[in-house]
Amino acid sequence: MDVSSKELEDALREMLSQRADVPRPVTADPAGVAIRRANRIQRRRTLTGMGLAVATVMAVSAVGLQLRDDRPPTGGTVVISDPDQPLLVERPIPPPEPATTTPIAEVDLLIDGSIATAQGRRVPLLGTGEVERAHRLTDGRGWLAVGVPTLAGRSLWAVAGDGAAQALLAGADEIVLDPQGRQVAWKQGTVLAAAKIVNGELDTVVRAEAPAEAVPVRFVGDAVLVRLAPDRPGHVLWPPRPGTLDPGGDRASTHIFGALPDGRLVATVTPGTGTGTCLTLLDPARDLAPATPECGPQLPGDGPGAVSPDGRWLLVNGPSAGEESALLVDLAKLDASGVRPAGPAMTGTVVWSTPDTAHYADADGRLVRVAVDQVTEGRRAAPTALPGLPDGASPVVVSGG
Numbered sequence: 001m002d003v004s005s006k007e008l009e010d011a012l013r014e015m016l017s018q019r020a021d022v023p024r025p026v027t028a029d030p031a032g033v034a035i036r037r038a039n040r041i042q043r044r045r046t047l048t049g050m051g052l053a054v055a056t057v058m059a060v061s062a063v064g065l066q067l068r069d070d071r072p073p074t075g076g077t078v079v080i081s082d083p084d085q086p087l088l089v090e091r092p093i094p095p096p097e098p099a100t101t102t103p104i105a106e107v108d109l110l111i112d113g114s115i116a117t118a119q120g121r122r123v124p125l126l127g128t129g130e131v132e133r134a135h136r137l138t139d140g141r142g143w144l145a146v147g148v149p150t151l152a153g154r155s156l157w158a159v160a161g162d163g164a165a166q167a168l169l170a171g172a173d174e175i176v177l178d179p180q181g182r183q184v185a186w187k188q189g190t191v192l193a194a195a196k197i198v199n200g201e202l203d204t205v206v207r208a209e210a211p212a213e214a215v216p217v218r219f220v221g222d223a224v225l226v227r228l229a230p231d232r233p234g235h236v237l238w239p240p241r242p243g244t245l246d247p248g249g250d251r252a253s254t255h256i257f258g259a260l261p262d263g264r265l266v267a268t269v270t271p272g273t274g275t276g277t278c279l280t281l282l283d284p285a286r287d288l289a290p291a292t293p294e295c296g297p298q299l300p301g302d303g304p305g306a307v308s309p310d311g312r313w314l315l316v317n318g319p320s321a322g323e324e325s326a327l328l329v330d331l332a333k334l335d336a337s338g339v340r341p342a343g344p345a346m347t348g349t350v351v352w353s354t355p356d357t358a359h360y361a362d363a364d365g366r367l368v369r370v371a372v373d374q375v376t377e378g379r380r381a382a383p384t385a386l387p388g389l390p391d392g393a394s395p396v397v398v399s400g401g
Helices: 005-019 030-068 372-376
Strands: 077-079 088-090 109-111 114-116 122-124 131-136 142-147 154-160 165-172 174-177 183-188 191-198 201-209 215-220 223-227 235-238 253-259 265-269 278-283 305-307 313-320 323-330 339-344 347-354 357-361 367-371
Touching (some): 165 183, 165 201, 174 215, 253 313, 305 347, 313 339, 339 367
Antiparallel strands (some): 142 154, 154 165, 265 278, 305 313, 313 323
């Protein structure tokens, strides 16, 4: 009806005046009371509508901010309901915290699709494929997990503390991480690449052309150590920069286990035809040429090995008393007198948790803890069977942290 409020007020006053059978105007004006009551109702409805509009704008703005943020939202979602009811705030239900039990080791272990932490938590890896190795982030808020090689290649996932995973890489021939879990290098076809890992994403990706058979082995500082071919000796350090990989001049090194604080690399080399494999130090400043002694203790074999964080010790597989064994090598001597049997042969990853303590798994799926002082006193480390280990499962020691 196209009638103004003034006309409605006049009509209401007239109707009430005609029905009022009094000789004089009353003190209380019924029409005025009704009009004032109607105005109050109208003002309340207007304020309610304005409140709903403001709440709607705030909700839309909050959603927009969450969409622009790379991190998952941590607050609730506002749901607009009946104006006569209070606003309902729905909060997402967080996943249950992983169960806490008695720790089975003083390091994190990768066991049958889950991580058993040194704090006693069991964290199932959600959304990953089969994982070959994992690296604990230095802030303790999660892990980086490298998948097993498949027909589609390897994958890299960032795993949160509750086990939820986000894929960072897929389809790589090989993936390596730096000791802090802040850099990653990978090879895909003839492309060698490296990137920083920032807030769970790859940043500042650098690519170079490399031979198809070349493969990254480890980080040495900010450089990537690349093996030129899997079936021939020779390595080169690639400081990540675009272009073509320089093959360098090293054609003698067979395995490189880590670096000393001064940058020299601990490696096995084959000095010449008909000579055995021996342990030595390589000088990055001289194109990975062997330093003195050019050939240290004989160390045949191609098993895993790792240098302690302080550069004093090397734990590596080698022959001892006619059988394969883990050997502890004193890098300050670098001769036969500094080689001692340390325990059963290693499989998988060997991790130094402190400068004088290392952990690894043996062929029977048992965990071995090597204490330097114990081995130097002539006592080999004894393996420990892990409780509740599924049949056929073998633990993998998680690096980093």
